[in-house]
Amino acid sequence: MAEKKKMSVADILAAARADKQSVAESEKPATESKTEAPDAGVNELPASEPPASATKPAASKPASSGRPSVQEMLAMARAGKGNPASEPKATPKPAAKQPSAKKTATAKPVAVDGAKKNVQRDTASILAAARSGAKPGPVSKAEAPALTKPTAKPVAKKVTKAPSRPVPPRPIREKQEKSSKAAVADDRRGFLSYTVGSFMAVGFTALSATGGLFSLGLARFFFPNVLAEPPSRFKVGSKEGFPSGVVETKFVAQYGVWVVNADFEGIQQIYALKTVCTHLGCTPNWLEAEQKFKCPCHGSGFYKDGINFEGPAPRPLERYAISIADDGQLEIDKSKSFQEELGQWNDPASYVTA
Amino acid sequence: MHSNGFFLNDVAGFLGGYYAFIAIMNGIAALVLWRKKDAGTWAFVWSVFAGVMMIFASLALSGSKSMVPILPEAIRGLVNNLSGPVLYTLGTTGILVVLYVFRKFFVQPMVAWTVLNVSLLLLGLSMADENFAAIVMKPDNVPIVGLVYLLAFFTWVATKQAVVNDERIKQGLPVMEKVNDEKVLVWPDLVYTELICMIAVSALLLVWAIFLPAPLEEPASSVKTPNPSKAPWYFLGLQEMLVYFDPWYAGVVLPSLVVFGLMAMPYLDFNKKGNGYYSIEERKFSYLVWQFGFFELWITLIILGTFLRGPNWNFFGPFEYWTPYKVEVLNNVDLPQMFWVQWMDQPLPRAPQDAGVLSQIGYILFREAPGLLIMGAYLVVLPPLMAVTIFRRFYAKMGFIRYMVMSNLMLLMLTLPLKMALRWTLNLKYIISIPEFSLNF
Numbered sequence: 196m197a198e199k200k201k202m203s204v205a206d207i208l209a210a211a212r213a214d215k216q217s218v219a220e221s222e223k224p225a226t227e228s229k230t231e232a233p234d235a236g237v238n239e240l241p242a243s244e245p246p247a248s249a250t251k252p253a254a255s256k257p258a259s260s261g262r263p264s265v266q267e268m269l270a271m272a273r274a275g276k277g278n279p280a281s282e283p284k285a286t287p288k289p290a291a292k293q294p295s296a297k298k299t300a301t302a303k304p305v306a307v308d309g310a311k312k313n314v315q316r317d318t319a320s321i322l323a324a325a326r327s328g329a330k331p332g333p334v335s336k337a338e339a340p341a342l343t344k345p346t347a348k349p350v351a352k353k354v355t356k357a358p359s360r361p362v363p364p365r366p367i368r369e370k371q372e373k374s375s376k377a378a379v380a381d382d383r384r385g386f387l388s389y390t391v392g393s394f395m396a397v398g399f400t401a402l403s404a405t406g407g408l409f410s411l412g413l414a415r416f417f418f419p420n421v422l423a424e425p426p427s428r429f430k431v432g433s434k435e436g437f438p439s440g441v442v443e444t445k446f447v448a449q450y451g452v453w454v455v456n457a458d459f460e461g462i463q464q465i466y467a468l469k470t471v472c473t474h475l476g477c478t479p480n481w482l483e484a485e486q487k488f489k490c491p492c493h494g495s496g497f498y499k500d501g502i503n504f505e506g507p508a509p510r511p512l513e514r515y516a517i518s519i520a521d522d523g524q525l526e527i528d529k530s531k532s533f534q535e536e537l538g539q540w541n542d543p544a545s546y547v548t549a
Numbered sequence: 550m551h552s553n554g555f556f557l558n559d560v561a562g563f564l565g566g567y568y569a570f571i572a573i574m575n576g577i578a579a580l581v582l583w584r585k586k587d588a589g590t591w592a593f594v595w596s597v598f599a600g601v602m603m604i605f606a607s608l609a610l611s612g613s614k615s616m617v618p619i620l621p622e623a624i625r626g627l628v629n630n631l632s633g634p635v636l637y638t639l640g641t642t643g644i645l646v647v648l649y650v651f652r653k654f655f656v657q658p659m660v661a662w663t664v665l666n667v668s669l670l671l672l673g674l675s676m677a678d679e680n681f682a683a684i685v686m687k688p689d690n691v692p693i694v695g696l697v698y699l700l701a702f703f704t705w706v707a708t709k710q711a712v713v714n715d716e717r718i719k720q721g722l723p724v725m726e727k728v729n730d731e732k733v734l735v736w737p738d739l740v741y742t743e744l745i746c747m748i749a750v751s752a753l754l755l756v757w758a759i760f761l762p763a764p765l766e767e768p769a770s771s772v773k774t775p776n777p778s779k780a781p782w783y784f785l786g787l788q789e790m791l792v793y794f795d796p797w798y799a800g801v802v803l804p805s806l807v808v809f810g811l812m813a814m815p816y817l818d819f820n821k822k823g824n825g826y827y828s829i830e831e832r833k834f835s836y837l838v839w840q841f842g843f844f845e846l847w848i849t850l851i852i853l854g855t856f857l858r859g860p861n862w863n864f865f866g867p868f869e870y871w872t873p874y875k876v877e878v879l880n881n882v883d884l885p886q887m888f889w890v891q892w893m894d895q896p897l898p899r900a901p902q903d904a905g906v907l908s909q910i911g912y913i914l915f916r917e918a919p920g921l922l923i924m925g926a927y928l929v930v931l932p933p934l935m936a937v938t939i940f941r942r943f944y945a946k947m948g949f950i951r952y953m954v955m956s957n958l959m960l961l962m963l964t965l966p967l968k969m970a971l972r973w974t975l976n977l978k979y980i981i982s983i984p985e986f987s988l989n990f
Contacts, residue, residue: 322737451772470772475796477774485876491776493792494862494879505879509795510984536984538902
């Protein structure tokens with residue numbers, strides 16, 4: 196059965212299409228003798244009559260729309276493939292696999308032998324049957340010969356022997372260009388599709404309008420009327436509050452800034468360092484004993500002047516603009532920052548001489 | 550670190566149950582082996598071991614801290630002094646190599662059982678140390694302890710099947726997967742099993758959530774970073790990678806390459822063998838590359854990040870107290886600094902103040918010339934060189950494009966261990982360092 200499973204989608208479709216035509220041709224015989232078809236569906240499929248399974252799709256749903264369901268297509272494809280190559284072993288198993296053949300206990304053709312008796316099927320018996328030798332499921336190589344032995348007749352005959360039930364004959368719809376608008380309009384269902392189509396149009400218009408309004412509202416959400424942020428300019432007190440060599444950490448919690456009075460390149464200056472690690476943005480800690488800023492995330496270290504010296508940080512900490520306000524206090528402006536690697540620390544706005 | 554009350558209630562109480570569990574586990578094993586009739590010696594060994602564990606359990610529950618069995622102070626001190634990133638990496642690599650080379654020995658059930666028991670015993674003895682217990686019993690870290698054992702078990706199972714298959718292939722027999730290709734039904738066999746697993750896992754998660762609740766902490770603040778600050782456990786390998794690289798590389802490029810490489814794997818693999826069954830001998834190259842990437846560059850880094858990285862991301866020994874004031878000398882320099890200043894004895898090439906953008910870029914490229922040359926040679930010259938030397942057979946089978954993809958993926962994967970080694974030996978920070986454009990490598 197291995198080669199059976201390997202049927203590609205293209206194969207299945209091709210086989211199904213080929214089969215569909217033959218079904219259309221043989222529609223009359225199929226409709227005439229349809230009585231047996233439901234029985235064949237419910238009962239065990241008689242092994243001596245494999246065509247029953249093959250033609251059942253055509254019979255049970257006699258070309259109502261001219262298009263078989265996926266299951267039927269698959270069934271037809273399976274039957275159809277055995278056809279030209281006359282591979283008899285193909286038929287029994289797919290028949291058992293058909294979901295429409297309600298839990299047909301086994302596909303074991305030997306056991307059934309044509310007699311159409313109604314077998315009581317409870318779960319236990321299904322399980323027992325499933326567990327016994329004939330599995331409807333995957334079949335190992337060892338089991339394959341046993342299943343394939345009782346060969347059914349080639350499917351070629353299926354058209355003549357198709358069992359079916361009398362049904363009012365339907366007009367065979369010839370192939371036409373259904374995509375053209377005229378064809379739709381001619382059809383009585385054209386009205387339906389027309390109204391549904393317009394409902395769809397209304398619905399989607401409403402949907403897109405709602406979506407557009409929602410997006411606008413969402414965009415407005417990003418520009419709130421009130422910003423609950425501390426001001427970007429703030430005063431931190433007079434110069435005398437920052438003695439030489441001290442890193443002031445009391446502004447970290449509210450403003451995210453260290454105010455440092457230290458020597459940088461020969462100038463004693465007061466500067467404001469941004470408390471954001473230049474590696475991945477964690478907040479480093481000032482370690483007084485080691486005289487360094489140390490980041491808890493990846494271990495980057497910075498000297499008191501903000502220069503990186505250990506760990507992965509690729510560049511020094513950034514400075515905020517600092518100046519002396521009119522009242523003599525130091526004022527820090529967080530809207531401007533200065534980067535050492537760009538040479539911006541020489542800018543007099545980045546520090547105040549102590 | 551903790552008061553005695555905490556220790557006796559939480560750790561010692563847990564250890565009592567833990568040792569009792571090991572005892573019961575070994576008692577059952579001894580019983581099973583005894584019934585097998587031909588493993589009487591092992592049954593005796595494990596029943597004695599179970600008895601010892603029972604004694605340990607009662608000691609742990611004795612209510613006196615000094616009675617709890619613990620690793621000797623001297624050994625703990627020695628381990629603390631010896632451990633460091635270098636020894637850890639070399640040690641784990643060595644262990645993995647030994648496990649691989651002697652896999653035929655380690656897949657024997659009794660050997661594996663011995664290793665499991667020894668590791669469980671060592672874990673219990675270590676947990677009597679308060680610093681170790683504080684790390685291992687942290688609710689976040691408990692799953693990682695479980696992960697280590699789970700991973701070891703599954704690796705062991707797969708390796709065992711591979712060893713058996715390799716032996717059979719050598720003798721010309723079909724592999725075990727071909728012999729036992731009995732299949733079961735999805736319904737009811739598989740679905741029932743899945744249902745039972747689902748219920749068991751739900752029950753486990755419930756119990757876990759009740760006894761090890763997630764730690765609640767203060768509200769997040771952008772200016773307050775916990776120390777140490779750790780990623781979720783599955784990202785700790787990434788966090789460790791970030792110690793050695795710029796964020797764009799270790800946080801964006803390398804993870805994307807991992808995903809891309811995993812997707813590319815089936816297309817790069819030209820070895821038709823080993824399809825549908827376990828085998829190591831038939832797929833040595835794929836096996837080793839995969840295991841190196843997974844165990845060495847991902848799992849060991851997760852364990853390192855979880856258990857051995859403390860405050861300020863410093864390395865701490867397993868029994869060491871996590872002080873945020875540990876001083877470690879980690880100074881490192883970029884390659885241009887090293888090349889121009891230390892070796893050429895001249896200042897870094899720097900564009901004059903009023904230089905235009907193009908001339909600044911020119912200066913930067915000149916400054917970074919050594920790093921750019923090294924990386925260019927690594928990624929451009931090495932692949933063809935390997936194609937005509939060690940990967941000659943691969944190149945012939947794979948063709949140009951597939952070979953280039955494979956060799957470049959491999960070389961990029963190897964940048965991580967190479968960079969780690971360079972950091973440890975030469976204190977090298979970045980090979981290419983262009984902070985002006987946030988480009989560092």
